[in-house]
Amino acid sequence: MNTNLFGALTLIGLKVKLDRPIDRERPCCNNVCIIRPGKEPHAAELRCADCGQHRGWLSKPTTRWIEHVVTRFGAPEVITVRKAHTFQEEAPPAEPLSS
Ligand SMILES: [Zn+2]
Secondary structure, X not given: OOOOOOOHHHHXXXXXEEOXXXXXXXXXOOOEEXXXXXXXXXXXXXXXXXXXXXXXXXXHHHHHHHHHHHHHHOOXXXXXXXXHHHHOOOOOOOOOOOO
């Protein structure tokens, strides 16, 4: 098994603040998650920092984006994720739009 997964290991244990639409509709604790090792095809997993509940998966592109942020801004304590599209793959199925 190749455990060197995309450099994602550098992000393991990092806290991210979630501010996706789904996190406003159905928040969990403080919406702060810890990045955990993922399973293929996911690069990493998001777990609630407070209660440990599974909150979503991180795709490889999203993981790379977070890595980019960390690299650019020098590993801030908490990264806030607001852009829903970066988590599109991880979000639960959306309600069908009316009409
Ligand atoms: Zn929670």
